[in-house]
Amino acid sequence: PLPALYTGPFQARLSREDTVRRIRLKIKKNETLSSVLTGRGLNPHQVFELTRASARVLDLNKLLPGTEITLCLDKKNGKLVRFEVSQDLGRQAVVLNTPAGYVAAVQRFDPVVCLEAVEGKIKLSLWGTAVEEQNIDPEVILKFSDIFAYDIDFFNDVQAGDSFSI
Numbered sequence: 033p034l035p036a037l038y039t040g041p042f043q044a045r046l047s048r049e050d051t052v053r054r055i056r057l058k059i060k061k062n063e064t065l066s067s068v069l070t071g072r073g074l075n076p077h078q079v080f081e082l083t084r085a086s087a088r089v090l091d092l093n094k095l096l097p098g099t100e101i102t103l104c105l106d107k108k109n110g111k112l113v114r115f116e117v118s119q120d121l122g123r124q125a126v127v128l129n130t131p132a133g134y135v136a137a138v139q140r141f142d143p144v145v146c147l148e149a150v151e152g153k154i155k156l157s158l159w160g161t162a163v164e165e166q167n168i169d170p171e172v173i174l175k176f177s178d179i180f181a182y183d184i185d186f187f188n189d190v191q192a193g194d195s196f197s198i
Contacts, residue, residue: 052113055103059095072103073110082115082127085134090117090125151197158190162198172198 057068069079083092095101095117104114115127122143127136150168154161158177162168176198177186184190 051107052104053107055105057101057103059097059099059101061097063097065092065095065101068101069103069112073105074112078112081134082112086115086117086125086127086136089136089138090119092117149197151195154190154194154196155192158186158196162196168198 055072059065059068065083066076066079069082070076074082086092100118102114102116103112104116105111106113111129113129116139117125119125119138122141124139124141125136126139127134150162150166152161152166155165159170159173162173163170177184180186
């Protein structure tokens with residue numbers, strides 16, 4: 033089970049599975065935070081209050097494409113309980129919905145770094161061997177091929193029997 037979620041100093045402890053629906057999104061190109069939030073059921077007044085409350089810690093009007101946000105919505109009434117914006121490694125802005133209104137803060141944490149190495153021999157394609165057989169995250173393979181795209185033509189140069197190490 034997931035750990036309990038505290039939504040504010042004056043609110044009860046919530047169990048994520050029972051009462052809160054957690055939605056993780058990335059801001060896309062030509063998309064505004066307002067359109068994302070209203071598309072998830074928040075009304076324009078809630079979006080305004082959220083933006084105003086967070087102004088001291090983060091300007092929500094200047095979020096760039098690719099910025100990760102997390103919405104925690106109450107399953108019963110659909111209201112926003114918690115809003116998170118990843119700022120950079122080890123730091124995120126958090127906005128809580130309290131009885132007194134939205135309250136924002138910066139949350140700092142030590143990032144968890146997991147190192148893992150995988151190697152193998154290509155059977156038909158790098159994608160087929162790495163993603164489908166060895167369960168490597170597709171994002172890792174896409175980044176790997178981007179890094180070496182100048183040196184290796186992954187469509188023509190890679191053959192069965194070639195080896196790789198990531």
